[in-house]
Amino acid sequence: MQPEIEPGATGWPLYWPGFLDQPAADQLFLRLREEIVWQSETFSLYGRTCRVPRLVSWFGDPGLNYRYTGADHRCTGWHPVLKTLRQELHERCGLVTNLVLLNRYRHGQDSMGWHTDDEHGHQPLVASISLGSTRRFLTRPAAGQPSARWDLEHGSLLLLDGREPHALPKTRRPVAERINLTFRFLEPR
Numbered sequence: 001m002q003p004e005i006e007p008g009a010t011g012w013p014l015y016w017p018g019f020l021d022q023p024a025a026d027q028l029f030l031r032l033r034e035e036i037v038w039q040s041e042t043f044s045l046y047g048r049t050c051r052v053p054r055l056v057s058w059f060g061d062p063g064l065n066y067r068y069t070g071a072d073h074r075c076t077g078w079h080p081v082l083k084t085l086r087q088e089l090h091e092r093c094g095l096v097t098n099l100v101l102l103n104r105y106r107h108g109q110d111s112m113g114w115h116t117d118d119e120h121g122h123q124p125l126v127a128s129i130s131l132g133s134t135r136r137f138l139t140r141p142a143a144g145q146p147s148a149r150w151d152l153e154h155g156s157l158l159l160l161d162g163r164e165p166h167a168l169p170k171t172r173r174p175v176a177e178r179i180n181l182t183f184r185f186l187e188p189r
């Protein structure tokens with residue numbers, strides 16, 4: 001990542017609504033929904049196998065392996081639209097990324113619990129692009145502090161420090177689908 005974009009500085013996370021204009025965001029959402037192979041993963045909790053409450057996919061430079069929640073996510077290359085978006089993040093924001101994780105929330109019961117993105121070799125900056133239904137995202141700057149709320153809109157970009165706890169809670173509101181893309185940089189091993 002470029003040094004002038006320093007996660008953790010005052011004013012973080014940085015929220016940029018309309019980073020993608022409506023036609024671009026609409027087209028990207030439709031293409032990702034149709035063209036990506038989405039996976040339903042499981043994880044183990046106290047000896048029980050549980051289903052991850054969302055669909056996932058990932059792309060990145062060949063050879064990278066993003067390991068989280070005990071599972072390997074090996075990268076074999078880029079889908080063309082994601083390669084273009086990665087380039088756009090580089091040209092417009094100066095970000096250098098080599099991996100993107102995609103999460104697809106089918107309805108309000110799909111969610112992501114509190115977690116940090118600070119696995120070994122994971123650089124702090126995470127560039128999060130949201131498509132589809134607006135969902136509330138929470139960040140917790142420091143232990144004991146109240147969480148900050150972000151209503152992440154279609155086409156928005158949020159730059160966050162992955163070391164800070166964050167979550168996307170379930171909602172009882174009737175919400176349509178949402179796709180989230182988080183571009184990251186993982187040190188190649």
Ligand SMILES: O=C(O)CCC(=O)C(=O)O
Pocket residue numbers: 101103112117128137152166167168180182
């Ligand atoms: O869907 C979101 O906005 C959150 C994604 C997230 O927290 C992650 O990928 O680590």
